[in-house]
Amino acid sequence: VADTVPDGTLIASLHEAALDLADEARAVIGAALAAGVRGERKEDGTFVTPADRDVEQRLRARIVERFPDHGVLGEEFPPLHPEADYQWILDPVDGTEELVAGIPTFGSIIGLHHRGRPLLGVLDFPALDFRVHAARGRGCFRDGARLHIAAADDRPLRVALSARANFTRYLDDGVIFDRLTRALPNHRIYRSCLAQALAATGSVDVVVEWHDRLWDLAAVEILITEAGGEYRVVRDQQAGGGRILSAVFGRRDAVARACALID
Amino acid sequence: VADTVPDGTLIASLHEAALDLADEARAVIGAALAAGVRGERKEDGTFVTPADRDVEQRLRARIVERFPDHGVLGEEFPPLHPEADYQWILDPVDGTEELVAGIPTFGSIIGLHHRGRPLLGVLDFPALDFRVHAARGRGCFRDGARLHIAAADDRPLRVALSARANFTRYLDDGVIFDRLTRALPNHRIYRSCLAQALAATGSVDVVVEWHDRLWDLAAVEILITEAGGEYRVVRDQQAGGGRILSAVFGRRDAVARACALID
Numbered sequence: 411v412a413d414t415v416p417d418g419t420l421i422a423s424l425h426e427a428a429l430d431l432a433d434e435a436r437a438v439i440g441a442a443l444a445a446g447v448r449g450e451r452k453e454d455g456t457f458v459t460p461a462d463r464d465v466e467q468r469l470r471a472r473i474v475e476r477f478p479d480h481g482v483l484g485e486e487f488p489p490l491h492p493e494a495d496y497q498w499i500l501d502p503v504d505g506t507e508e509l510v511a512g513i514p515t516f517g518s519i520i521g522l523h524h525r526g527r528p529l530l531g532v533l534d535f536p537a538l539d540f541r542v543h544a545a546r547g548r549g550c551f552r553d554g555a556r557l558h559i560a561a562a563d564d565r566p567l568r569v570a571l572s573a574r575a576n577f578t579r580y581l582d583d584g585v586i587f588d589r590l591t592r593a594l595p596n597h598r599i600y601r602s603c604l605a606q607a608l609a610a611t612g613s614v615d616v617v618v619e620w621h622d623r624l625w626d627l628a629a630v631e632i633l634i635t636e637a638g639g640e641y642r643v644v645r646d647q648q649a650g651g652g653r654i655l656s657a658v659f660g661r662r663d664a665v666a667r668a669c670a671l672i673d
Numbered sequence: 674v675a676d677t678v679p680d681g682t683l684i685a686s687l688h689e690a691a692l693d694l695a696d697e698a699r700a701v702i703g704a705a706l707a708a709g710v711r712g713e714r715k716e717d718g719t720f721v722t723p724a725d726r727d728v729e730q731r732l733r734a735r736i737v738e739r740f741p742d743h744g745v746l747g748e749e750f751p752p753l754h755p756e757a758d759y760q761w762i763l764d765p766v767d768g769t770e771e772l773v774a775g776i777p778t779f780g781s782i783i784g785l786h787h788r789g790r791p792l793l794g795v796l797d798f799p800a801l802d803f804r805v806h807a808a809r810g811r812g813c814f815r816d817g818a819r820l821h822i823a824a825a826d827d828r829p830l831r832v833a834l835s836a837r838a839n840f841t842r843y844l845d846d847g848v849i850f851d852r853l854t855r856a857l858p859n860h861r862i863y864r865s866c867l868a869q870a871l872a873a874t875g876s877v878d879v880v881v882e883w884h885d886r887l888w889d890l891a892a893v894e895i896l897i898t899e900a901g902g903e904y905r906v907v908r909d910q911q912a913g914g915g916r917i918l919s920a921v922f923g924r925r926d927a928v929a930r931a932c933a934l935i936d
Binding site for chain 2: 540573
């Protein structure tokens with residue numbers, strides 16, 4: 411089978427498929443919330459719930475059904491077709507700790523990459539009834555409304571950061587957290603997916619995420635670039651048994667200011 | 674008129690009145706959101722919106738109607754009857770920056786104090802459809818469900834902090850922020866009212882709020898103590914033309930651990 415170049419028609423249909431997947435994820439999470447969610451510890455000390463695994467299994471099943479030659483990379487199960495051109499990258503529940511604790515800021519991350527470049531992304535927040543999504547060449551949207559990140563602004567920067575624990579996991583970059591919190595003191599610290607969605611809507615000006623896994627960043631690059639903002643990978647390293655990435659993204663002038671604080 | 678000692682019957686009726694006020698606040702904010710909210714800068718650089726003033730005016734009008742001899746202290750207007758035994762303390766929109774930016778974590782803070790001691794408190798989040806409330810001797814509730822903060826837990830602490838900007842405003846306590854973020858690295862930074870509500874539900878174990886005004890903390894003490902947690906004022910100072918307070922609250926063992934990091 412010849413590789414299908416993702417033209418506009420194909421991207422539109424994949425975009426619809428990704429939104430269907432987000433609907434499925436929301437249905438599974440909604441059922442889990444209604445039944446009551448209990449967390450269990452993974453070996454690395456982080457939480458997992460049956461909902462994480464149920465969402466990822468449901469999405470994998472749907473992808474295999476509709477796109478049998480596509481690859482799938484997710485947080486909870488081994489990769490499927492890792493050599494395929496099209497790779498769905500999933501974090502079924504980003505913020506499992508929040509899901510278990512009843513904090514509504516958790517969300518699902520769904521990305522599709524083609525030959526290593528992001529093609530589309532969805533961030534969906536079941537408990538906030540909030541979704542942002544984007545596809546290459548089609549734009550970035552909050553529900554049905556097109557999003558445009560402003561070119562520049564002279565208000566004090568609104569900043570979202572990873573917790574200091576992220577900066578010091580795998581490799582100790584705590585000094586960068588300290589420098590950022592001193593120079594950009596009006597910061598918030600949310601989970602990844604919420605910070606990413608707020609950057610896409612222009613609600614925060616810049617986000618600095620540190621020491622993430624690929625699935626944490628599966629959707630954000632296409633969201634930010636399709637909204638007219640900038641996405642920069644500032645670290646791309648091997649540590650803790652895998653690839654870890656650090657990224658700065660949001661409004662262009664704000665990204666430049668934050669990056670100037672990072673060597 | 675002799676002072677009315679707040680017995681159970683009176684507290685129950687004031688509690689209902691406070692919930693009515695929260696309904697009114699939610700209605701005004703909902704109408705503002707539907708019409709589109711625009712922010713303007715105050716002299717101190719913070720945001721205010723017509724919604725902040727509209728909510729406070731509506732609540733003041735209702736309080737004057739129902740409790741003409743009660744005092745009212747709010748963020749946006751001068752105090753009313755500052756000598757009265759009963760004082761309603763209002764922050765109509767905590768998180769105006771979030772309201773303007775479309776981040777759903779803003780909320781209304783409503784407290785009633787009797788002779789300087791908190792009698793009841795409500796935190797209401799219109800965009801999250803989430804409310805916690807408490808009254809002296811009656812318990813703390815999320816909507817209708819009674820809340821109980823656990824006695825202790827050996828999981829890694831879930832911590833919420835004020836942004837570094839709070840620690841350095843009025844007086845420079847940045848060193849305390851740095852110490853807390855190093856020793857308790859799994860932190861989040863939300864707005865006051867959300868952090869307070871999450872402490873009451875047990876979703877975070879401990880909150881450290883720094884350099885707040887009285888209205889920021891109007892509801893939280895009664896919420897936390899009625900839920901079985903601990904509330905400690907760790908700084909009570911005069912600065913920036915008024916009284917500023919710093920407080921640590923949540924699960925008892927977690928409060929002790931956080932306080933040990935503060936001199």
